Amino acid sequence: MDVVDTPTPELQTMSLGLYDLVHFALMAAGFSLLAYFLYTWASREEVGRRYRPAVYAGLCLAAVATVSYLVLFLKWDTGFDLQDGRYLPNAEARFTGSTRYPDWAVTVPLLTVELLAVCSLAGARARNLRASAMAAAFLMILTGYLGAQVVADGRDRTALVVWGLVSTAFFVYLYVALIGAVRASLPHMGREAAVSLRNATIVLLGSFGVYPLVYAIPVFVDVTPAWSATVQVAYSTADVIAKVGFGLLVHKVAVLRTAEDVRGGVDTHPEPVWVSNVHESDGVLPELGRVSSSAAAAIRGEHDHHGHDDHGHDDHGHDGTHGATRTARDRS
Template sequence: MLELESLSVGQYGFINNVFSFGLAVMASSTLFVWLMKGSVAPAYRMAMVITGLVTAIAGYHYLQIMLSWQGAATINTGEVLVTGEGFNRAYRYVDWLLTVPLLLIELILVMKLSKSDTMSRSVKLGGAAALMIILGYPGEVSSEVGTRALFWILAMIPFLYIVREMVVGLKDSIARQPDEVKGLINAAAILLVVSWAFYPIVYLLPLVGITGGSAIVAVETGYTIADIVSKAVFAMLIFLIAVRKSAADERELVAEAAKQGEQKTPVKKVA
């Protein structure tokens, strides 16, 4: 477990600013997504609701993380003094337990798959994501190197399953999407995988020689950057996908209506 006593005043203030920035990004993303929900077709509004819910949950937890950070230590006569309240790292894992499965579900919903495929993929991917977070927590709060390494390995098993499903399992479903959104959906899936790959790397930092205040700065900043990319940036991609798919669906309806109109028009006989 990382100890706050090793922080310098500058490091303590920097991390506090990182948490504040994370809160601002999540809050603004939530407002944007929910306010723009009406600009997409009804079929994609549930995906938008869940997208905003993800950033709203993350924003709430960043507020709690920041308050816990401020309560765990204080600055006095140029030194960081631990108050004894402790910094609650569980807030991150509660957030991930709720938001990580939802991130996968919002991508599946915006793809507008069949009901059976949507349910099946949501349960499998959401369950694997929850298991990954649960397995990672004991190592995060442990002061034992062996324990941290063991739970990192265990958490990587469902993580690799998710990566396989995102890269290979969704390939056929992405291929059936409208041409104008195939690239965006593929980019969203890759973004999710790449940003999530950042978490196990940050998780390992205390095990590769980075210690003291530098380790705390690296871990908390790394997790925050990964959160912003996988939630706020991902939310903007989901919004763009929903907008383009709405336009594609509308063009398809117009073309179908025009086709039916031509079929109903009687053909005049030439005298």
């Protein structure tokens, strides 16, 4: 056992500047996640039913992460005592590190669900990949937690390396599985949706790379207050990118694919679909998706320039004013 002779990473004495820097990072990340939760909730109806699981996964992970950052902020605020111009850690400070892992154990698997929900995989293949990706994501976090927090309070270099390598194995599987799912899905969607899905994948997997880099630092260098502050800022930044930045891109993919399904007659959506002020598809009510195009035109109340519909009835006849609200069965 190679235990480094330095304090536990979270129990470092902080200067005023470093303490305030972490304070700012935690607040900014928490507010960003709360804003993302509210945005996702308000815009959830923009996404068709087929891709709604991505929205639900995003809402769940945003809620969990927001609460997690509230706890982190409170622990940081109460975990240090100001003495002689420095912030000295107390027992509460330990939770500023250990609180992140339960958050990640829930939100990282949900990130894989969010991505796979807008891919084109279906049936048993989709279910099996979703289950294996969620399991790999959870085990990646759990094994990293053992090395960084449990064994010798995260100060055993041997444990850091061993558990880090185990975590990396799940990390690599996750990369391969998600990239494979995205590559298989790109040919089955429009160009704009494909570009957004590719960008979302790059953002997610790129931000994932921050965590093992920060994890590995204690293996090579001694823990210092500056290092501890850098860890908090790096984790907070990566969380915002991986959850908010990625989530917004996935939402765009879901909206674009909803419009594609409406245009292709695969699904219906009650309202027009707009993306960046571009009209992607018209609104199609579920009832109109089950009737012929001529009947749908009559139900919408589309008439010729003489004020008569396709069946020759005037606007005030039995098939006029009231016909626009009738279903296909009523009209037959």
